[in-house]
Amino acid sequence: MSSRNAVVVGGNRTPFVKAGGKYAAASAQDLMTAALDGLVARFGLSGQRVDEVVGGAVLKHTRDFNLTRESVLGSALSPLSPACDLQQACCTGLEAVVYVSNKIRLGQAQVGIAGGVDSASDAPIVVTEPLRKALLALSRARSLPEKLAALAKIRPGDLTPVPPAVIEPRTGLSMGESQALTTKKWGISRAEQDALSLASHQSLAKAWDDGFFDDLVTPYLRVAKDAILRPDTTMEALGRLRPVFGKGEGASMTAGNSTALTDGAAVVLLAEEEEAKRRGWPVLAKVVDAQVAAADYVNGSDDLLLAPAAALPVLLERNNLSLGDFDFYEFHEAFASTVLATLKSLEQAGVGTVDRARLNVAGSSLATGHPFAATGARIVATLAKLLAEKGPGSRGLISICAAGGQGLVAILEA
Numbered sequence: 451m452s453s454r455n456a457v458v459v460g461g462n463r464t465p466f467v468k469a470g471g472k473y474a475a476a477s478a479q480d481l482m483t484a485a486l487d488g489l490v491a492r493f494g495l496s497g498q499r500v501d502e503v504v505g506g507a508v509l510k511h512t513r514d515f516n517l518t519r520e521s522v523l524g525s526a527l528s529p530l531s532p533a534c535d536l537q538q539a540c541c542t543g544l545e546a547v548v549y550v551s552n553k554i555r556l557g558q559a560q561v562g563i564a565g566g567v568d569s570a571s572d573a574p575i576v577v578t579e580p581l582r583k584a585l586l587a588l589s590r591a592r593s594l595p596e597k598l599a600a601l602a603k604i605r606p607g608d609l610t611p612v613p614p615a616v617i618e619p620r621t622g623l624s625m626g627e628s629q630a631l632t633t634k635k636w637g638i639s640r641a642e643q644d645a646l647s648l649a650s651h652q653s654l655a656k657a658w659d660d661g662f663f664d665d666l667v668t669p670y671l672r673v674a675k676d677a678i679l680r681p682d683t684t685m686e687a688l689g690r691l692r693p694v695f696g697k698g699e700g701a702s703m704t705a706g707n708s709t710a711l712t713d714g715a716a717v718v719l720l721a722e723e724e725e726a727k728r729r730g731w732p733v734l735a736k737v738v739d740a741q742v743a744a745a746d747y748v749n750g751s752d753d754l755l756l757a758p759a760a761a762l763p764v765l766l767e768r769n770n771l772s773l774g775d776f777d778f779y780e781f782h783e784a785f786a787s788t789v790l791a792t793l794k795s796l797e798q799a800g801v802g803t804v805d806r807a808r809l810n811v812a813g814s815s816l817a818t819g820h821p822f823a824a825t826g827a828r829i830v831a832t833l834a835k836l837l838a839e840k841g842p843g844s845r846g847l848i849s850i851c852a853a854g855g856q857g858l859v860a861i862l863e864a
């Protein structure tokens with residue numbers, strides 16, 4: 451094991467807003483640049499080179515082949531800061547943190563930034579396959595007859611745009627419909643889901659009131675606070691919402707206990723521990739270890755969004771820890787029932803029980819919203835700050851599920 455530690459120095463994100471809302475005119479690149487600039491301002495990095503910036507987005511235009519690099523070029527960082535995109539669906543932000551931390555541990559980087567962005571408002575519109583093929587042929591055509599021949603292949607029906615959707619290509623089911631199967635299979639009740647959502651909103655509201663996010667969020671486009679948050683929601687209000695995923699009598703997943711389609715960006719500043727101290731930066735928490743796992747969801751033997759439950763025992767065993775050994779648990783709330791089914795499966799498999807009083811204590815995705823690739827960085831910054839406040843030796847566990855049936859879990863320690 452290397453003697454170099456990768457530590458979280460701090461984080462910054464835009465407030466998160468519902469898709470089609472106040473960030474509707476902003477691009478994903480604008481949002482990522484804003485998140486970077488807030489971090490640059492907070493840590494005096496203007497004009498400075500960092501060793502690497504790693505980020506990504508789930509919904510990306512083809513022009514954004516290296517969205518993170520473009521965002522760096524648009525930011526106040528030195529243009530000599532190398533940057534690259536990676537893509538691990540909803541785990542992207544956390545995967546970026548793991549990637550940069552590993553480089554720091556190997557001595558390949560001293561200071562890096564990891565994060566992610568998504569804007570459902572800036573989602574690319576895809577054209578039909580026949581139209582795409584015809585347009586490619588048209589771009590290759592040299593002569594007028596070749597161009598006309600390519601155009602002649604286009605039928606009126608080919609012109610209908612394909613709307614963006616959060617669909618699993620191999621099952622044709624949306625994330626919500628896939629999770630509805632899991633909700634039913636694990637017997638997760640509507641009341642449990644609504645209670646988890648209520649707790650998320652209440653915890654996030656309290657964290658904002660306490661000023662917890664004052665040094666983690668920078669206002670953007672006159673939005674100062676997470677706009678999906680409903681501090682006044684109640685079990686009664688949640689209970690009145692009609693199911694939107696799943697069919698028939700037992701359908702229980704609503705807009706209130708599912709994450710909203712969201713716009714936002716988040717980044718985390720990481721450094722080698724001694725380098726952070728040398729620069730006089732805070733050392734919030736060490737990135738200890740991480741583990742990824744994949745589920746066999748295509749043939750239906752595993753649940754699409756429960757892969758973290760397979761990754762966790764491996765991570766715990768390698769670090770000689772048990773599930774109870776954590777001060778905080780940050781479980782991404784893709785849907786309330788994702789968290790509840792994950793907890794249930796961990797209990798059933800004998801991995802252990804999570805103390806619910808330590809779960810998502812500053813709110814999570816149901817209340818903040820979930821700009822897919824940004825969520826991991828939001829969670830790492832939130833958890834690192836919670837651990838720093840708790841004090842040395844405190845430990846936190848992160849669990850994030852993703853499309854494609856994958857899950858990433860990580861340990862942070864103050």
Ligand SMILES: CC(=O)SCCNC(=O)CCNC(=O)[C@H](O)C(C)(C)COP(=O)(O)OP(=O)(O)OC[C@H]1O[C@@H](n2cnc3c(N)ncnc32)[C@H](O)[C@@H]1OP(=O)(O)O
Nearest residue numbers: 540616625626683687705706708709710711784851852853
């Ligand atoms: C690995 C992963 O993370 S997978 C997860 C990936 N993410 C997804 O798949 C996104 C899933 N979410 C969605 O598709 C959408 O947000 C949906 C379908 C759930 C809801 O979309 P919309 O219908 O646009 O939601 P909208 O915000 O309008 O809410 C619907 C109603 O619920 C109400 N509502 C929503 N949340 C709450 C709440 N917490 N308390 C009370 N009422 C609420 C709204 O006020 C609205 O009421 P109205 O119709 O009277 O105005």
